[in-house]
Amino acid sequence: MKASIITIGDEILIGQIVDTNSNYLANYLDKLGFELVEMLSISDAESAIKEAMQRQQDRVDLVVITGGLGPTKDDLTKQVFCSYFDDVLVEDAAVFAHVKALIEDYFKRPISDLNRKQALVPSKATVLFNQLGTAPGMMMQKGQTHYISLPGVPFEMKGIVSSVLTPILKERFTLRFNVHKTIVVYGIGESLLAEYLTDWEDELPAEVQLAYLPSRGRVRLRLSSSGTDKARIETKLDQLIAAIPANVKAQIRAYDDLSRSEVVIEKLKTEGKTIACAESCTGGRLAVLFSEKEGASTFFKGGMVTYATEAKVAVLGVKSETIAQHSVVSEQVACEMAIQAREKFKADYAISTTGNAGPSKGDSDAAVGTVYLGIASKNGAYAIKCELGQPREQVIERAISRALELVYNEILKK
Secondary structure, three states: OEEEEEEEOHHHHOOOOOOHHHHHHHHHHHHHOOEEEEEEEEOOOHHHHHHHHHHHOOOOOEEEEEOOOOOOOOOOHHHHHHHHOOOOEEEOHHHHHHHHHHHHHHOOOOOOHHHHHHHEEEOOOEEEOOOOOOOOEEEEEEOOEEEEEEOOOHHHHHHHHHHHHHHHHHHHOOOOEEEEEEEEEEOOOHHHHHHHOHHHHHOOOOOOEEEEEEEOOEEEEEEEEEEOOHHHHHHHHHHHHHOOOHHHHOOEEEOOOOOHHHHHHHHHHHHOOOEEEEEOOOOOHHHHHHHOOOOHHHOEEEEEEOOOHHHHHHHHOOOHHHHHHHOOOOHHHHHHHHHHHHHHHOOOEEEEEEEOOOOOOOOOOOOOOEEEEEEEEOOEEEEEEEEOOOOHHHHHHHHHHHHHHHHHHHHHHO
């Protein structure tokens, strides 16, 4: 079964908000078994909405539309639905009762005519009740294509999807299983990885699709297939993954779509180990990556952002003599930062960052883009030098990526 997603809103087209609805719905529909063929973002104009609906007619089995269901004049979706399906708006008693209770009981004010309009729906529509807001969803069919309209407010849209929509879709459609297996490879660039996998890739069955998804510091390999027997598909994909060449297997850090920080965190949790950090040029971003995860207190002891040179001495405890002799951006300072963080926080591992992120030099003559990363553990402490170029944001992101890889490799030493 094929599906498309349409998001309505000028605020999306001018970049005022990020369209998270499409991302959520694409993931949802894929897991449900639909083949997603298109995502569109269109303006708050009747002609644009109608044209987008006509574009999908009998081309896909399902169209999910978000936005344009509010009570104001720029919310036109219900009117377009009436025009497209040759229908009229009628007041839905259940929706009106809900809207009235929400306005009068929660907001403590009388319901207005504008609020009452939210209870109007096309007479032929299947109403998708919105427990979390005033705008109901609706579902209508023309030819082979089913059209679903949902509120643009993300939490309302998700509420309807999870509580109302799923059983309807499973009842009306015969769905297949879409199965994806993602392998996260670090330390090998996309082109070299493709070279290593040439023979393996040539042997993949026709029903299995391989995608290379590169990002800074890693490449995700996604194997995909679909069918009616989910267990058989998963077994086949697992067998293919097991046959990956050994030189690539050595660089695999996860067998699902985890970020690099999540890979490190899972490793720390599995080993029952803790970590601390002392940051300069990365400005606390490593600490954020560790602390934002649920259950962070079990593996993250704490961190210090000692950005200024004097803070490294006064707060962290780096020797002023070390800085004077080797510079604040140096292997020696990175080592001392990691050692001090590990001792102060009583952690199994500590990672440190110090460098010139740019665009101008700070308290060191080290070249812009130079970063030293320190690691301390029961095995001792050492630091590595990284030349990370420019611009500044790239230096910081790459430093974080290299730091996490350093931690991961240190954990492997045990």
